[in-house]
Structure formats: structure tokens, C-alpha cells
Amino acid sequence: MADDLPLAGRGCIVTGGSRGIGAAVVRLALAQGADVVFGYHSDEKRARALAEELSAAHPGRACVPLYAQVADAGEAGRFATAALGHLDRFDVLVNNAGVTRDTLFARMGPQQWHEVIATNLDSMYTVTKPLLMPLVKQRGGAIINISSSSGLHGIPGQTAYSAAKAGVIGFTKALAKEIGARGVTVNAVAPGLIATDMTAAIPQDKAEFLKSLIPGHAFGSPEDVAHLVCFLASDRARYITGQAIEVSGGLVV
Numbered sequence: 002m003a004d005d006l007p008l009a010g011r012g013c014i015v016t017g018g019s020r021g022i023g024a025a026v027v028r029l030a031l032a033q034g035a036d037v038v039f040g041y042h043s044d045e046k047r048a049r050a051l052a053e054e055l056s057a058a059h060p061g062r063a064c065v066p067l068y069a070q071v072a073d074a075g076e077a078g079r080f081a082t083a084a085l086g087h088l089d090r091f092d093v094l095v096n097n098a099g100v101t102r103d104t105l106f107a108r109m110g111p112q113q114w115h116e117v118i119a120t121n122l123d124s125m126y127t128v129t130k131p132l133l134m135p136l137v138k139q140r141g142g143a144i145i146n147i148s149s150s151s152g153l154h155g156i157p158g159q160t161a162y163s164a165a166k167a168g169v170i171g172f173t174k175a176l177a178k179e180i181g182a183r184g185v186t187v188n189a190v191a192p193g194l195i196a197t198d199m200t201a202a203i204p205q206d207k208a209e210f211l212k213s214l215i216p217g218h219a220f221g222s223p224e225d226v227a228h229l230v231c232f233l234a235s236d237r238a239r240y241i242t243g244q245a246i247e248v249s250g251g252l253v254v
């Protein structure tokens with residue numbers, strides 16, 4: 002029965018939804034009964050192909066791709082307004098879009114620093130701000146912010162990324178306290194090493210070394226992360242808020 006699905010009838014907005022972890026969240030949310038609007042940034046064709054595939058697989062549910070540049074407040078605001086217009090109701094925001102620009106801090110230029118901070122951290126402001134009041138007024142909903150093990154523990158070569166993802170966790174905890182009384186949960190999910198385009202850029206020898214640090218000696222899949230995101234988006238997680246939950250195969254224990 003469709004109504005028994007954990008996200009039945011929920012309206013979800015996902016940034017960075019056309020590939021990697023975001024695409025896995027979009028897929029699973031639809032399979033669990035949600036209507037989904039997702040943002041894409043660089044590849045409209047890929048986003049439209051995913052939406053067509055999922056719309057055919059889930060007739061009667063919305064699966065809408067929209068352009069989103071989350072590092073820019075004006076663009077993010079236009080995305081948020083347009084996304085709301087495509088949903089009968091809005092319950093879940095997944096702030097997933099992110100980038101890495103790895104280099105040692107000694108070599109990092111200001112452009113790399115600002116791009117990483119703008120995309121991963123400023124986006125918490127630019128995307129969440131216009132979407133907050135609808136959730137607060139509704140007195141219910143969930144915000145899930147994608148952080149990283151890098152933000153929890155710090156990773157050399159990722160000073161900007163670690164700073165941004167640690168900022169995501171601070172933002173998550175503070176906002177959870179601000180709006181908990183309105184029935185809106187706010188949690189962070191911190192993936193470790195997940196097999197997506199982002200980790201495909203890691204040189205082979207370094208990837209093997211990183212795998213050796215993981216108890217199961219393997220990177221996770223985007224679906225491993227999506228399952229937690231969709232659980233946190235559901236009513237089953239209504240008593241979980243302000244948390245940063247790692248999905249890393251025990252990278253650091």
C-alpha cells in the first residue's frame with residue numbers, strides 16, 4: 002500500500018540531486034512515496050534524464066529537476082521559490098550540494114577557499130533561509146544537511162572543506178534548537194568515503210590507502226547514505242534532532 006511507505010505524500014527538495022549521493026536520495030525518496038524537486042547545477046541533460054526515468058517508474062508522483070546555483074543567494078532563492086511552486090506540500094529539505102577543491106593549505110588560493118565555503122557552507126543560508134518559514138508555519142518537517150567525516154575529524158588537504166563541513170554541523174545544531182519547538186527536526190549526515198564522482202578523483206594509490214583505514218576495506222555506496230537521509234526525513238525519526246550521524250563504515254571509531 003502506497004500510504005504505508007515512510008515518505009508517502011511528503012514533498013521533498015534536494016540540492017545537487019542529479020548524481021552521486023543526491024541522486025540516490027532522490028531515487029529512494031520517490032520509492033518511499035515522496036514527491037521530489039531536485040536541483041542540478043552543471044548538467045541539465047543528466048538531470049532531465051533522471052527525472053524522466055523516475056517519473057516513468059513512479060507515475061502520479063512529482064519528480065522535477067530545476068536549475069540551482071546554491072553558492073549564490075539570488076539563484077538559490079529563485080530555486081527555492083520555484084521548487085515550492087511544484088509541490089502540493091513541502092516537508093523535507095536535503096541540503097546535499099557540495100564540492101571539494103583539495104590542496105594543502107600552504108598552496109590554497111583564495112578562489113579555492115571561497116568556492117568551497119560558498120558551495121558547502123553559504124548554501125546552508127542561501128537555500129534554507131527561503132524554505133524555513135513554510136516548515137515553521139506548518140509546524141512540521143525535516144531538514145537534513147550533508148556534512149562529512151572531514152568536518153568531524155579534519156582531513157589534511159581539505160582545510161576549507163573540513164571548515165565548511167564542520168560549519169554545517171554547527172549550523173545544524175543551532176537551528177535544531179531554534180525550531181525544535183515548531184516540530185521541525187534538523188540533522189546532519191556525515192559520509193566518510195562514498196563511491197561517487199567526488200571520490201573517483203582520488204588517485205588510485207591514495208584510494209587504496211584510504212580503504213585500508215576502513216574496517217571493511219571498501220568505500221560506501223550512495224545508497225548507504227540515502228537510507229539514513231530518508232529515515233531522518235520520515236516520521237520514524239521525529240525524536241531525533243540536532244545530531245551529526247556518520248556513515249563511514251567505521252573510518253574513525
Ligand SMILES: NC(=O)c1ccc[n+]([C@@H]2O[C@H](COP(=O)([O-])OP(=O)(O)OC[C@H]3O[C@@H](n4cnc5c(N)ncnc54)[C@H](OP(=O)(O)O)[C@@H]3O)[C@@H](O)[C@H]2O)c1
Binds near residue numbers: 017043069
Ligand atoms: N562522496 C563522498 O565520499 C562524500 C563524503 C563526505 C561528504 N560528501 C558530501 O556529499 C554531498 C554529495 O556529494 P557526492 O559525493 O554525491 O558528490 P558529486 O557526485 O561530486 O556531486 C556533487 C553534487 O553537488 C552539486 N553541486 C556542486 N556545486 C554546486 C553548486 N554551486 N550549486 C548547486 N549544486 C552544486 C552537483 O551538481 P551538478 O551535478 O549539477 O554539477 C552534484 O549534484 C556533498 O555535500 C559532499 O560534500 C561526499
